[in-house]
Amino acid sequence: MMVQRGACVIFGGPTKRRGPLTMHAIPELLPSAGTPEFGGERLAYHSIAELVADRAPDHSVVCLRPAAVEAAARHLTSLFPGDVLYAVKCNPHPRVLQALYRGGVRHFDTASLAEVKLVRGLLGRQAAAYFNHPVKARAAIAEASERHGVRHFVVDSEGELHKVAETASGPFEIAVRMATPPGEAVQHMSSKFGASPAEAAQLLRTAAAMGLPVGIAFHVGSQCRDPNDYARALGLAAQVRDTAGVPVGTINVGGGFPAWYLGDDVPPLEAFTDRIAEGVREFGFDDSRLQCEPGRALVASGGSILTQVQLRKGRALYINDGIFGNLCEMVYLKLRLPLRTHRAGGGGLPGPDSEFTLFGPTCDPVDVLPGVWALPEGIQEGDWIEFGQIGAYSSAIATSFNGFTSEAIVDVAEQPFWPGQRAAGEHLRIA
Numbered sequence: 001m002m003v004q005r006g007a008c009v010i011f012g013g014p015t016k017r018r019g020p021l022t023m024h025a026i027p028e029l030l031p032s033a034g035t036p037e038f039g040g041e042r043l044a045y046h047s048i049a050e051l052v053a054d055r056a057p058d059h060s061v062v063c064l065r066p067a068a069v070e071a072a073a074r075h076l077t078s079l080f081p082g083d084v085l086y087a088v089k090c091n092p093h094p095r096v097l098q099a100l101y102r103g104g105v106r107h108f109d110t111a112s113l114a115e116v117k118l119v120r121g122l123l124g125r126q127a128a129a130y131f132n133h134p135v136k137a138r139a140a141i142a143e144a145s146e147r148h149g150v151r152h153f154v155v156d157s158e159g160e161l162h163k164v165a166e167t168a169s170g171p172f173e174i175a176v177r178m179a180t181p182p183g184e185a186v187q188h189m190s191s192k193f194g195a196s197p198a199e200a201a202q203l204l205r206t207a208a209a210m211g212l213p214v215g216i217a218f219h220v221g222s223q224c225r226d227p228n229d230y231a232r233a234l235g236l237a238a239q240v241r242d243t244a245g246v247p248v249g250t251i252n253v254g255g256g257f258p259a260w261y262l263g264d265d266v267p268p269l270e271a272f273t274d275r276i277a278e279g280v281r282e283f284g285f286d287d288s289r290l291q292c293e294p295g296r297a298l299v300a301s302g303g304s305i306l307t308q309v310q311l312r313k314g315r316a317l318y319i320n321d322g323i324f325g326n327l328c329e330m331v332y333l334k335l336r337l338p339l340r341t342h343r344a345g346g347g348g349l350p351g352p353d354s355e356f357t358l359f360g361p362t363c364d365p366v367d368v369l370p371g372v373w374a375l376p377e378g379i380q381e382g383d384w385i386e387f388g389q390i391g392a393y394s395s396a397i398a399t400s401f402n403g404f405t406s407e408a409i410v411d412v413a414e415q416p417f418w419p420g421q422r423a424a425g426e427h428l429r430i431a
């Protein structure tokens with residue numbers, strides 16, 4: 001790794017220029033091969049304005065803010081009264097995992113063998129990998145336990161319990177994933193996974209009878225707005241524990257902690273961690289090991305996507321990323337993202353705000369961003385629109401449909417942007 005004094009820090013590329021930028025160097029934790037970089041170079045900038053000035057990118061660019069990820073990790077690990085397991089699926093980029101590690105995260109929810117290998121390869125045995133997907137291939141269970149030392153498995157059915165019991169090697173714990181009723185989350189998760197209370201109690205009894213240490217896990221749903229959802233789920237877990245009549249070593253309250261999006265004024269994380277701590281006491285889980293499994297709340301603010309206007313047709317702007325790419329969660333979860341504009345040479349874009357429709361790059365007519373957007377009247381081909389709060393799921397889900405991919409990832413040192421800072425050329429979606 002090469003760290004230079006310069007507005008632009010290049011890893012494996014030619015020397016670049018001006019101004020100090022300090023990167024935390026973790027030489028033993030280098031990104032894995034195959035990570036899309038900027039033409040093979042690893043770039044870091046102080047700001048998006050510098051990226052625009054340096055490269056004038058004509059493809060979309062994922063802009064990681066590792067410092068924001070690290071700060072979010074530090075914040076949640078200091079608030080949560082138990083182990084914080086990061087849900088790797090949310091954003092598996094190596095520099096995101098490294099930033100979380102620097103922020104104090106030592107436990108990782110890995111849903112596939114590929115994620116197990118990623119965590120092990122990048123962070124080694126100092127990071128614990130939990131195979132917390134309720135459906136796993138036998139070969140994956142065997143390899144995860146034998147070769148990668150995975151000691152924690154989630155099940156929500158008799159079939160999976162027997163599969164893990166027959167296949168895993170070494171001492172291991174079984175956590176039973178319990179379904180929870182819909183609450184105030186944007187995306188309910190128990191329509192796909194989770195045993196009913198009666199089934200969960202039976203699974204706990206069966207696993208305990210096999211001599212296995214057991215725990216209970218649940219997920220109240222992604223982007224949850226109500227801390228009481230966790231307390232209600234803890235109450236249900238207590239009923240399951242009492243029905244089963246076996247000692248429950250671990251209680252995993254899952255992910256679902258909300259991130260900030262436009263128009264979604266969610267309670268602060270403290271409201272969730274305090275309510276969970278209260279619920280733990282209220283429902284008698286003080287002697288169980290407490291875990292949570294967040295994704296979104298840790299990494300949403302750690303990424304933005306820089307897109308370029310390829311064509312203006314009246315009030316329609318055609319940009320080079322869309323709903324099949326990094327802006328997919330606008331459709332999946334109907335999230336509203338903050339945005340701001342950039343122009344070559346710096347300075348704001350001319351004109352008062354007008355209403356625009358934003359089309360993605362593919363030929364598919366559904367590739368249009370929901371709503372109408374307020375952008376400066378003078379916006380034209382070649383200007384850039386940056387969308388914030390896309391660190392969670394977006395780049396992990398993005399497809400290369402129609403040959404459109406975000407070909408580059410850069411690190412950016414500046415803070416995530418918020419609509420409160422509107423003076424700097426930021427614009428809100430207005431409908």
Ligand SMILES: Cc1ncc(COP(=O)(O)O)c(C=O)c1O
Pocket residue numbers: 087089090109132219221222223254255256257293294295296297
């Ligand atoms: C099992 C499990 N745990 C944790 C998470 C992370 O959830 P969130 O990003 O809402 O915190 C997910 C998300 O899909 C999940 O499936």
